[in-house]
Amino acid sequence: MKLNHTFLALMAAGLCSLPPAAFAQSAKDFEDLRNELKALRAELAQIKAQQTQQTPAASASAWNERIEAVELKQKDAVVLGDIPGSFRLPGSETSIRVYGFAEANMVKDFKATAPGDTFTNLMEQPLGKSSQGKTSLTAQTSRFGFETSTPTSIGTFNTKIEADFYAYCGSECNRNRLRLRHAYGEYAGWLIGQTWSTFMDTDNLPETVDFNGPPGATFRRPSQVRYTYNNPSLAKFQFAVEEPSDGARTPNLVARVDKAYDWGNVNARLMTHEQRIEGVSKRGMGLGLGMGYKLTGTTTLMAQYTRMDGDGDGAYLIGANYPVLSGGTVRLDKAHGLVLGVSNVFSEQLRGTVSLGLVRSRHNLGDVYAAAVGGTGNQRLYQWHAGLYYLPIKNVELGSELIGGRRTTYAGATGDMLRLNLQARYLFN
Incomplete structure (x- = not known):
């Protein structure tokens, strides 16, 4: 594995630093x-x-x-830093925080296993009935990172670098490769670099033991330029230019507004994106709505809805069909996604979440997909999660989650998923 020398130097500096x-x-x-x-x-x-x-x-x-x-x-x-868990080196005004966790997962499939991923991949769940499951173990989702904060005359300058070992390398291969998750700088409302898409609702995404989580939401980390204007008495507004989908020539444009209340939060998101296949281009739109509601002091209800015209990366709406070329025209799957979740903190040592993800194709593109990819396009997906996290001692989390789901194609064929995911996570800082 070849790594950039600068990145290795930064990683070594962060990991070898002494505690505050x-x-x-x-x-x-x-x-x-x-x-x-x-x-x-x-x-x-x-x-x-x-x-x-x-x-x-x-x-x-x-x-x-x-x-x-x-x-x-x-x-x-050697001083304590301005961000929790951080420190400052002698003579420096920059706060540095090193963080991460070692994580191991054991996944037991009771039915057929989808290809290409250790974790849930309902979009490619094998069709038909099967009880030929398997057991997988991996520690590749372990991660590390560091962030910095430097005070200036008009605010703080922040940076973040984070990586794990779960890089995609093709179907049915060992993903054990270093992967960049986040790398950005942030100053005076501007963010430049790679991080969660501005179109993604991270605030109202239910926690799952499963690394991938339910379909029906956005889960993308593009390179981007984002500007944030936050007026606490009004709302927070964000505008972003994001890395385009594969093959597209123009970037994706995203606008977003968030409002926080004592009872929770709401947000609305809009985007426009280009999809290009074999030189033929078509522009699609995306709409997202999200809400979090505090049912009690320990229980929170989360909901988010996503409407997407096609998704060439399969990440702006997890579970949507890819665009296809038919009769010289790019056809976009006009899909709807819905994610619901309820989380509860039972005690300082125990928390749990139940969630459901739904995706449905709005237009019947069965004939189009039959001609393009053999009729394997998905008309409906649903997937549920029921999980718990237990903290026996400080910095140790033990997770357990039962997951089920069904994939239904345009032709009416179905594939069912049922699996158990056990996890041990050891956090530092």
């Missing part, structure tokens, strides 16, 4: 300590150069004790 000290001081305090230590050393050298009869040995010993005290204080001058 117990109390904070400013960079100026550290400089004062260094100057004090320098002066003490010089004065001690002068004392040693004098005659013993002129300066008692006890005096030099006292100076040595003083120097040791300042040296200990200097070591503690």
Whole structure:
């Protein structure tokens, strides 16, 4: 595996950094300590150069004790950072946080297993009845990352780099390759780099033990340029230019508005995107609505709806059919997606979530898909999750989740999924 040297240097710097000290001081305090230590050393050298009869040995010993005290204080001058769990190096105003987790999953399929992914892949679930399941184990979703925050005269400058080991490498292959998840800088409302799509509703996406989660929502991390204007008394507005779908020549454009309330949150999202096949192009639209509602102090209801005209990457609406070329025209699957979830925190050690994902093709493109890809287009998908996380000790999470679903094609053929996912996660920072 070949890695960029700069990335390796940054990773090593983050992982090899020492933990923060117990109390904070400013960079100026550290400089004062260094100057004090320098002066003490010089004065001690002068004392040693004098005659013993002129300066008692006890005096030099006292100076040595003083120097040791300042040296200990200097070591503690590594300061706590401005972001939780972060630290600042001596002489630096930049806060650095190193984080991540080691994670292991065991997945038991009770029915046929979809190809190409250890985790749920209902869009390619084998058709027909089958009890020929299998058991898979992987630790490839373990991840690490670091983020920084630097104060400036008009706000903070933030950066983030995060990676895991679950890079896609083709159907039925070992994904054990380093994959970049996030890499961006953020300053004065501007974000430039790779992170979650502005069209994705991360606030109202139910937590699942399964790495992929339910279909029916957006799950994409494109490179993008995003501007955010936040007026707390009004709403938060975001506008983004995002990396286009495969083959397209023009970027995707996204506009979004979010509003938070005491009882929860709502959001609305719009996007326009180009889909291009063999030189033929067509532009589609996307609409997203999301809501979170606090039923009680510990229980939250989440819902999001997505309407998408085609999805060449299969990520702006998980479960939508890919665009196809028919009669010299690009045909876009006008699909609807709905995700519902209820989460509850039972105690400091136990939390759980039940969720459901639905996808339905709006137009019957059965004949089109039969001619293009053999009639395997999906007309309906539904997938449910019921999971728990238990925290036996600090920084350790044990997850268990039962997952089921059904895929129905335009021809009426069905494929059922039923699986159990067990997980152990060990977090740092």
